[in-house]
Amino acid sequence: MKPTGGDVAAFVAAVTPAVRRRDAETMIAMMSEVSGREPVLWGTIVGFGSYHYRYPTGTEGDVPLLGFSPRRQATTVYLLDPRDSAAPDLSKLGPHTTGASCVYLKDLADIDLDVLRAALTQSLARLTSGAVDYAEITVTG
Structure with missing residues (x-):
């Protein structure tokens, strides 16, 4: 997978339904803050x-x-792979489903954003430390 260089603002402006667009704006703000990186x-x-x-x-x-x-159908959030021994605890997040390394959220208004922020922070810390136990990790950007 590689960055495609598209316009993030234009992409988000075209997102439907409206709840997904609102949640995308929230996710951009939160992930920018947590990561210190631009989308x-x-x-x-x-x-x-x-x-x-x-x-x-x-x-x-x-x-x-x-x-x-x-x-x-839902906002898909990509987190640390659950095979990692220190994968984030999502038990208090609120309504969600999970996949291999995905969390599916139908409406951010229904979840605990502090739990999501903590999960993002923990996932980022593990990845940037390279201390995952399922793969070799090298931060490139």
């Missing part, structure tokens, strides 16, 4: 910083340190 488009993902990973199987690639995608 960059990676296709339909708004990313903050980047890292290169390499799994023991040899699979490797580049992805944002923090990122989200405002999809029609």
